[in-house]
Amino acid sequence: MASSTDRASYFPAIEKKHGQPVAHWISQLQERSDWKYAEQIAFLKEEHGFSQAHANALVMYCKGSDTTRRFGSLNDYLKSADAQTKKTVHAIFDAIQKKHPKLELVIAWNQPMLKLGTEYVFGLSTHTKHILLAPWGKDALARVAEGLDGYKVNKKTIQVPTDWKVDAKLLNELVKLRLAEVK
Secondary structure, three states, X not given: OOOOOEHHHHHHHHHXXXXXOXXXXXXXXXXXXXXXXXXXXXXXXXXXXXXXXXXXXXXXHHOOOOEOOOOOOHHHHOOOOOHHHHXXXXXXXXXXXXXXXXXXXXXXXXXXXXXXXOEEEEEEEEOOOEEEEEEOOOOHHHHOHHHHOOOXXXXXXXXXXXXXXXXHHHHHHHHHHHHHHHO
């Protein structure tokens, strides 16, 4: 599996698995350049046995996207968000980093994440009407369940409104649980 955000990082694995140079597959897609994304993906997956990741890397590369990275920073990520969402997101990360200053704020999977070394600890994603908090850890949500009354809790995330009054105690408890796992 490719470890880089560079789509070309998939090319050696594609060549090895499918026995053709990448130029062959690019040529195949160029012949179908008038096809929609989904049709090109289906062509590679259904007719040639490509995985979704390999098909996506090739199709997107042929469409001129050579990287999966969309954001370089938190402010970049928040560029299209409204002022209230920006304020809340910054307050969330500030509350966590105040208590855990060694956590590094990075963009991973095109979302802001906090990590310690190579381990992800906490992330979030913004949406039009809410923010999804994504604590990392096997059972972090279950372990703080009693403090989640009033929140919409999904399988691995907690949904909060964009104008959420940040609950630093809850956030830091989630982070503490994850840090205990990675030590």
